[in-house]
Amino acid sequence: MIKISNLKKYYGKNLIINNVSCEINKGEIFAIVGHSGAGKSTLLRCINGLESYQNGSLKVLGREIKSLNENGLRDLRRDIGMIFQHFALMSRKTAFENIAMPLRVWGYDEKAIKARVDELLELVGLKDKARSYPSQLSGGQKQRVAIARALALNPKILLSDEATSALDPNTTKQILSLLKEINEKLGITIVLVTHEMEVVKNIANRAILLQSGVITNFGSIVELFLNPDENMKNFLGEDEILPDTGVNIKIFFPPNVAMNSIITSMARRLDIDFNIVWGKLEKLGGSVLGSLVINVKPKDELRVEEFIKSQGALYEILKEKK
Numbered sequence: 001m002i003k004i005s006n007l008k009k010y011y012g013k014n015l016i017i018n019n020v021s022c023e024i025n026k027g028e029i030f031a032i033v034g035h036s037g038a039g040k041s042t043l044l045r046c047i048n049g050l051e052s053y054q055n056g057s058l059k060v061l062g063r064e065i066k067s068l069n070e071n072g073l074r075d076l077r078r079d080i081g082m083i084f085q086h087f088a089l090m091s092r093k094t095a096f097e098n099i100a101m102p103l104r105v106w107g108y109d110e111k112a113i114k115a116r117v118d119e120l121l122e123l124v125g126l127k128d129k130a131r132s133y134p135s136q137l138s139g140g141q142k143q144r145v146a147i148a149r150a151l152a153l154n155p156k157i158l159l160s161d162e163a164t165s166a167l168d169p170n171t172t173k174q175i176l177s178l179l180k181e182i183n184e185k186l187g188i189t190i191v192l193v194t195h196e197m198e199v200v201k202n203i204a205n206r207a208i209l210l211q212s213g214v215i216t217n218f219g220s221i222v223e224l225f226l227n228p229d230e231n232m233k234n235f236l237g238e239d240e241i242l243p244d245t246g247v248n249i250k251i252f253f254p255p256n257v258a259m260n261s262i263i264t265s266m267a268r269r270l271d272i273d274f275n276i277v278w279g280k281l282e283k284l285g286g287s288v289l290g291s292l293v294i295n296v297k298p299k300d301e302l303r304v305e306e307f308i309k310s311q312g313a314l315y316e317i318l319k320e321k322k
């Protein structure tokens, strides 16, 4: 659906996107994460042709963005809807008229416009707000109008640039479940830029971590979060406080492995004492996964490792950061 190979983008002399390659598949929710200034929005704007690039290739629906002329870009953008952090609605137009805008630009007749906008208002749960102006809507409702507008022309791809960053946690959840519903119901591929980890964990299937324009991490959400490498840990700001005696073992529990039964049967079967340092449950891409750090005596380390392996769980020996 989107194929990016060795992409380089400069602003003046500054290299903003540095040799980025990745492929985004049809129907997936793909996240681009990273700190402010990492180049996330720039990459997103390259995908819909709002920005050009100097080297490499960026193909969307089989079309090389750089080689498209005005008409080519116009056609491409029909297939790509976009939503933004601050909604970008027209303040003098009602919700209905905001959603109708792309349809008017493409010359649909009044009857078709009315039918499509009504359908979209229903989809985003705003049937009763058709005549409201943006100033009369809450942040979540404004984003719903923006989502409906982005979907007006039945795009194949929806780009989301920090669409929930201006919303409170509850509203964020509602907008995320709407995006998930749209992805599942309509089969639209969603590419979202965010710095909010909850967003990624909740709805994305795969993600890249961008740091200074370079992809440092790439993979499924479970791979990235369950067993994070140093880059990912730094990004997540996870500083683990660990006991400085004994051996600290972090155990990862994939969805099909029950955390409680492993821990209790380990204590029983190996007849050892150990301490639980910390543990957490995470909802990743719809599954609940757990990680637990235990502290064992050095003499028990090998037996514990053998036991964890035999149970089909993954583990890592943690070292205290100096």
Ligand SMILES: Nc1ncnc2c1ncn2[C@@H]1O[C@H](COP(=O)(O)OP(=O)(O)OP(=O)(O)O)[C@@H](O)[C@H]1O
Pocket (backbone or CB within 6 Å): 011, 016, 034, 035, 036, 037, 038, 039, 040, 041, 042, 043, 195
């Ligand atoms: N039009 C522009 N001209 C020159 N430099 C730019 C332009 N737009 C962005 N940049 C620079 O490119 C870098 C990446 O910006 P970008 O907005 O893509 O980052 P980001 O990861 O999306 O961060 P944020 O979440 O803060 O928007 C930044 O250093 C920024 O200053």
